[in-house]
Amino acid sequence: MEISVTVNGRSYQHNVPPRLLLVHYLREYLNLTGAHVGCDTSQCGACVVHVNGQSVKSCTLLAVQANGSEVTTIEGLAKGDTYTPMQQGFWEKHGLQCGFCTPGMIMSASALLQRNANPSETEIRHALEGNLCRCTGYENIVRAVQYAAGQINGSGSNGHAMHEQAKPETPETPAELEHPQRDEGAPEHPETVEEWQSENAGVSDDAPAGEGRS
Ligand code: FES
Ligand code: FES
Structure with missing residues (x-):
């Protein structure tokens, strides 16, 4: 035909x-x-x-x-030597390993940004449900799409990604869970009654702060 x-x-x-x-x-x-x-x-x-x-x-x-x-x-997609933001995102965020799924991923993700320029992480993952990566590099693929959205929106990062970056760190090991790391520069606080008594032994009421410790 x-x-x-x-x-x-x-x-x-x-x-x-x-x-x-x-x-x-x-x-x-x-x-x-x-x-x-x-x-x-x-x-x-x-x-x-x-x-x-x-x-x-x-x-x-x-x-x-x-x-x-x-x-x-x-x-x-590319215009001469100029990659689209999505192609650049896959480069910048290492959104590929063997690269077999990459053309399909980029085409699906590009279509997503054409209908929704600022997708949430959930929307990105939903839009890419029909694309399988056998190298399982999904985290970086999502970061690549967020990078592209940020470039398109002129912020360098989309609002959803910034929100995620601002999330507090979660402990990754049981030891960190029991003894979460304090912020650097945060004042030390006694953790037991004994530590508190030892730190406050001999402090007089009118002594300047920081003085009077044995
Ligand atoms: S080759 Fe088309 S969906 Fe797998
Ligand atoms: S990068 Fe290998 S299948 Fe996705």
Whole structure:
């Protein structure tokens, strides 16, 4: 069947088999191999591209269904040597390990920021539910999306990320839980009656503060 599509701003016409999947059309006819095939169950999201501005798993669409559409793949995001904020975020926050899931992650996350420029962490995780990372680097992927949102909003960090950074540190070990570290410079306080008695032994009522200790 004859199809005509615009991919990354270029027009293409091809005669394709009616059962050809879009992902195979992109990879085999156009040599755009950024969209990966990571499963045969439409679960992994490694094949995500944009079709008319919507993120789509290109393994779930026939090439003929994209006839007349505008398709953007990972190869079409950067303008020359200039990465998008999302691509830069994955670089800055080390949002990838083997990189197999990365094109799909970036395409899904980019679509998220187009409809919600300041997503919460929960919204980011929800939006990426259809993208699996077999290296399990989800924390840094979320940080990368937050970085991109911050860049787009001009703050260098989105409000939700700043809120999270301001959260108090939580103890990580049982020892820290029992003896939480005090802030540096915070005054020491006696922790037992004996310590208190020893610190206050011999302090006279009219002695200047800090004097009169044995
Ligand atoms: S290859 Fe499309 S979802 Fe896995
Ligand atoms: S970075 Fe390896 S699968 Fe995600």
